[in-house]
Amino acid sequence: MNLTLKIWRQANANVKGKMETYPIENVSPDMSFLEMMDVLNEGLISKGIDPVAFDHDCREGICGMCSMYINGEAHGPDRLVTTCQLHMRKFKDGETITIEPFRANAFPVIKDLAVDRSAFDRIQHAGGFVSVNTSGNTQDANAIPIDKHDADKAFDAATCIGCGACVASCKNASAMLFVSAKVSQYALLPQGKVEATDRVLNMVKQMDEEGFGNCTNTGACEVECPKGISLENIARMNREYLGASLKG
Amino acid sequence: MSSTISSSLARKYAMAISGLFLVVFLFQHFTINLTSVISETLFNQLSHFMGNNPLIQFILQPILIFGVIFHFVMGFVLEIKNRQSRSVKYASNNGAANSTWMSRNMILSGAVVLSFLGLHFYDFWIPEMNYKYVEVLPLNPDRYFEETIHKFESPIRVSLYVISFVFLALHLMHGFASSFQSLGANNKYTRAIKGATTAFAVGIPAGFIFIALFHHLTAF
Numbered sequence: 001m002n003l004t005l006k007i008w009r010q011a012n013a014n015v016k017g018k019m020e021t022y023p024i025e026n027v028s029p030d031m032s033f034l035e036m037m038d039v040l041n042e043g044l045i046s047k048g049i050d051p052v053a054f055d056h057d058c059r060e061g062i063c064g065m066c067s068m069y070i071n072g073e074a075h076g077p078d079r080l081v082t083t084c085q086l087h088m089r090k091f092k093d094g095e096t097i098t099i100e101p102f103r104a105n106a107f108p109v110i111k112d113l114a115v116d117r118s119a120f121d122r123i124q125h126a127g128g129f130v131s132v133n134t135s136g137n138t139q140d141a142n143a144i145p146i147d148k149h150d151a152d153k154a155f156d157a158a159t160c161i162g163c164g165a166c167v168a169s170c171k172n173a174s175a176m177l178f179v180s181a182k183v184s185q186y187a188l189l190p191q192g193k194v195e196a197t198d199r200v201l202n203m204v205k206q207m208d209e210e211g212f213g214n215c216t217n218t219g220a221c222e223v224e225c226p227k228g229i230s231l232e233n234i235a236r237m238n239r240e241y242l243g244a245s246l247k248g
Numbered sequence: 249m250s251s252t253i254s255s256s257l258a259r260k261y262a263m264a265i266s267g268l269f270l271v272v273f274l275f276q277h278f279t280i281n282l283t284s285v286i287s288e289t290l291f292n293q294l295s296h297f298m299g300n301n302p303l304i305q306f307i308l309q310p311i312l313i314f315g316v317i318f319h320f321v322m323g324f325v326l327e328i329k330n331r332q333s334r335s336v337k338y339a340s341n342n343g344a345a346n347s348t349w350m351s352r353n354m355i356l357s358g359a360v361v362l363s364f365l366g367l368h369f370y371d372f373w374i375p376e377m378n379y380k381y382v383e384v385l386p387l388n389p390d391r392y393f394e395e396t397i398h399k400f401e402s403p404i405r406v407s408l409y410v411i412s413f414v415f416l417a418l419h420l421m422h423g424f425a426s427s428f429q430s431l432g433a434n435n436k437y438t439r440a441i442k443g444a445t446t447a448f449a450v451g452i453p454a455g456f457i458f459i460a461l462f463h464h465l466t467a468f
Contacts, residue, residue, distance in 0.1 A: 069338060069340075071340060071342065072338065072342030072343075072345070073342050073346065098339060100339060100340070103334050103336055103337070104333060104334050105333055169346055171343065171347075171352055172333060173333040174256075174333075205255065207256070208255055212333060213329065213330040213332075213334070214256045214260065214326050214330055216330070216351065217351065217426040218346075218347040218348075218351040218352055219346070219347055219348075219351065223346035223347070232434045234434075235432045235435075236432070238261075238429075238430060238431065239432030241252075242257075245258075
């Protein structure tokens with residue numbers, strides 16, 4: 001496959017970026033998108049051009065590091081996959097592919113396609129945990145009866161890898177899907193109920209402080225999420241937050 | 249509690265509750281308007297009651313005006329805040345791949361409906377206030393039907409009504425179901441809620457269009 005890549009280049013957060021065009025030849029349809037980017041970078045390095053910076057780690061759809069906005073969609077045109085799981089066979093020979101970083105003021109560009117998603121870490125620190133006693137007398141989790149339906153819902157929410165595709169896809173750059181998944185995974189389990197009130201209040205407060213936009217229920221986040229996190233979680237968080245606010 | 253009231257979720261609840269309130273009003277308005285194609289007498293009786301009952305005039309009407317102003321002011325505030333959360337726009341964004349046109353353009357459909365409300369106030373509300381409280385003309389329970397159908401003689405006004413109600417339908421197709429999600433209702437009834445709200449969103453504006461066209465076509 002021969003392709004034309006239009007890629008966002010930006011040296012750092014303090015300078016303006018712009019789209020640059022790079023032709024690339026002999027791309028295998030069986031390559032992953034990141035392998036194609038590796039080939040591009042090898043070519044750029046051989047020509048003495050600064051390679052394109054992008055985030056990646058596990059390259060098997062688990063770590064949530066890859067973060068490109070490809071042809072107008074987070075993680076590209078395929079569904080339920082991260083960029084590292086996207087294959088070049090999803091594109092046509094001769095196609096022009098536009099590649100941009102995830103855009104949100106809360107996700108400032110570090111360089112080129114790599115963005116700073118530490119806002120998500122700070123939201124997690126605000127309440128995305130359970131205070132478990134780990135001093136040697138921890139209760140066996142299997143000794144606590146949990147409804148299968150709740151366990152499944154909690155697990156589904158916990159599959160969120162925090163990649164930020166929800167923020168990138170949302171026209172308002174809202175982080176509601178991420179935050180609601182983290183709130184839900186604990187709210188549904190008995191271990192998480194103890195701190196449920198403070199958790200949802202603190203996590204939403206931190207989310208607002210980070211400068212994410214407001215959710216308007218477009219549902220784009222759910223469609224683009226590589227893990228299929230459901231809008232049900234946002235509704236659950238809305239209920240949790242209302243209940244927690246009334247409790248004070 | 250103050251941080252709760254100013255939170256993004258509180259804004260979401262406020263939009264949903266004010267929107268649902270306006271939907272209830274819309275249904276009530278439609279029901280009364282529909283009587284104008286069935287019975288002139290019934291329409292006059294209902295209009296006279298709505299226009300002269302002190303509870304409706306001095307308590308419910310101010311609440312309604314507040315609800316309308318609150319909903320659109322909050323809508324514009326949210327739009328501005330949301331736009332500010334992404335200062336650098338995407339060079340390529342395929343919104344149609346993951347969301348409906350209606351959900352992405354609530355501010356546009358809302359602005360058209362707001363413009364229509366301006367015309368509606370000019371046509372009905374301001375003359376009514378003038379009749380009752382400025383010129384203080386004598387009570388005439390039989391005047392409403394004639395005044396109403398007179399407004400629908402102009403093809404330009406009827407066209408504006410039709411266009412506005414199409415945009416109202418588009419606004420409701422996302423907004424009505426969305427308000428339930430905002431208030432935390434996403435469960436086994438969600439499909440039924442979406443079906444019922446979509447039927448309302450299409451049916452009620454279509455009904456308003458029918459009433460306008462009916463009076464326009466029977467006016468001559």
